[in-house]
Amino acid sequence: MTPRSPNPPAARELDHPAPGEIRLEGVLHALSDPVRLQIVRTMAATEEELACSVFEVPVSKSTTTHHFRVLRESGVIRQCYRGTAKVSALRRGDLDLLFPGLLESVLTAAARQADRTGG
Template identity: 60%
Template sequence: MPTTERGTTSGRRLAHPAVAEIRLEAVLHALADPVRLRIVRDLADGHADMACIAFDLPVSKSTTTHHFKVLREAGVIRQHYEGTSRMSRLREDDLEARFPGLLTAVLEGARRSAGSVSPSPSPSPSA
């Protein structure tokens, strides 16, 4: 059963799975989406405790909310309220304890993929 945490000022609670409840399938599903992977990369790149509105995502607010919920329920991020802002933090230590090396490998692959440039199409042979 997921645990809940109380926000520091608002008293609103958000459910998070305990470390032992984090499932590999849920983590992989959460990380398979490009928008969610971008959120995780941003958090991993030193932006701990980022407000959801701080992410510049190419989707609507309601879709953004959905992506954060999927990440939270999978155990990839932890969220809490600070005033009216929902703050997000990557659960690096929890994921490392549960699935050693997984997050590091996924993030490294994502960084390589983001940095790669698609090769130019080869010119078609003349007929």
């Protein structure tokens, strides 16, 4: 029998840009994709962290993983592990501080477009 380590393994950490590293062009790129915008709209509707499995997107699992990575690396979302689940939350506070009104404007425009086009 192998002795147990007194310290449990560290949780897997994911890389996120610090607020000062978030760039407008990266955020705009992340929000320019319809699938990523759909993910952000879902997150914006709640203050809660959401498991990746909650999102219903019309792409494969590997493509969904790519979209979440783009959102995380651009600074739009924060992700962490809660047990075995990866959860995500919108970095609304950071985005509002860096780019006042941008996120709300994009979300409002996306909602209007969805109403207009039925999507």
